[in-house]
Amino acid sequence: MTVYLDCNATTPVIKDVADLVYKMMVDEYGNAGSRTHNFGADAKKAVEKARGQVANVVDADKTEVIFTSGATESNNIAILGLEPFGLEHNKKHIITTKIEHKAVLEPIQHLEDKGFDVTYLNVGESGCIDIAELKSALRDETMLVSIMHVNNETGCIQPLADICDALNCHDAFLHIDAAQSFGKFNAELCNRRIDFISASGHKIHAPKGIGALVMRKRGFLKAPLTPIMFGGGQERKLRPGTLAAPLIAGFGLACEIACKHAEQWQQNALSLKASLVTELDKLGAQYNGENVSPFVLNFSIPEVNSEAAMVVLKGVVAVSNGSACTSKSYTRSHVLIAMGLDDKRIDSAIRMSWCHMTDELPLVQLINKFKQLM
Structure with a gap:
């Protein structure tokens, strides 16, 4: 074998998670957007429970969680969704690393092709960035710093606490691709200096095709993201489309189990x-x-x-x-x-x-x- x-x-799906997904697909199959009957109400209740379970992983508020198809989509929303803000406020500088997943590098390359300036931080044989290089790369016009928490190929863990400290006196948005760490290394992800966190359900024993973007508020201010897709008002108008309630419920349960x-x-x-x-x-x-x-x-x-x-x-x-x-x-x-x-x-x-x-x-x-x- x-x-x-x-x-x-x-990752393989946990049996309890698979059982919940199956139950919601076969028995409790309502559309969470349907308001006229119990099937829809029950689906919405399951979605909101999962939203809280996902938020608890990183000590966020449930209102700061939007569901996506996975970390790739979350990365795209977090990066491309800031373009209008950058143009309006003349903040067209982005900092990332040379070892990011393509789901970060390619959206950033797209913005670079449209006139944004990008600094790609080096890593040595350790696979980790130099915090001094990050600090020196920051400019007044830096809009976004996007860094993967745990590298998908090597498993190298970036020093999130030091990254957050380096940005404490700067207003650049901090995006963390946490596909490999969400539900596993949660303490550093709870740092309120992190503005955006991308996660995938299938990395923590939930089904494929579901994930989340955590968008922390700064005080009472929401992150200035604009949608990159259109066609409905779901997920705070940032991610249109019918919610995959069974997958969302499974993701939520997987998060709860992983934390425990x-x-x-x-x-x-x-x-x-x-x-x-x-x-x-x-x-x-x-x-x-x-x-x-x-x-x-x-x-x-x-x-x-x-x-x-x-x-x-x-x-x-x-x-x-x-x-x-x-x-x-x-x-x-x-x-x-x-x-x-x-x-x-x-x-x-x-x-x-x-x-x-x-x-x-x-x-x-x-x-x-x-x-x-x-």
Whole structure:
């Protein structure tokens, strides 16, 4: 039986979550926008309960949560939705990093093509930004700082507390892509200096196709976002369309469960990771990145090509060598390139990621397969 080790791409759905989604699809299938009968009222009640469950993850108010199809859409709303504000107030400078997900880099590139100026922060081999570089990059006209909390390829955790401190005396909006950290590393995400948080349900054991954008108010002022889609007044007029009430309810329950078990899940992940590192050390593995999430390990074994390794590992483990969003054709990881790794190390890089549902790793089989390629 193949052991699934690609949880950074997507996680299995918790049974209680799947049961709730099924129940709402089959038995409680009302449209949350329908006001004339109990089916609609019950669906709306389920949505609002989930809104509160999502908000609780980061100590937000439920009115600060809008539901989206996932972190990609949330990122686009947070970034592109600020364009009119930037133009009106002549704040056309954006700061991001070279290791962001394409769902951040491409919307920012779109604004850059339209005349916005973008500073791309460097990372060294650690995979983490230099706070001094962030501070020096800030300008009076800086509108937005957008930084991923936990990198999807390496698991490197950016220093959110220091990032927030660096912006305390600046009015730039701070957007955090928390797809890999929402429900797992919540304490730093509770910082009120963070204006926007993007999350995906399928990274924390909810179904695919649901996510959220947390938009914190500054005092009593709402974030000056404008919609990037049109066709209805749902979700505070920022995200039109019929709400996917079953998926939303499942996402909410997954958030509640994740918060309740976060510490236990981290300890389980650390144990799995330690056992893997012990065995990989014997093969001379190099580990890509520092200050890494316990749920992922990105490593390179000298002279072992990752594409060849994934072929050999089929039937043993399901792994990847980069982001699922760019896996249709192999190109060297922009994240590992930005970290300054050489081509051989990048071509050898493999990402393994797990969750609390991962009972154990097939270490003997793994090591034997790697040895076949050495």
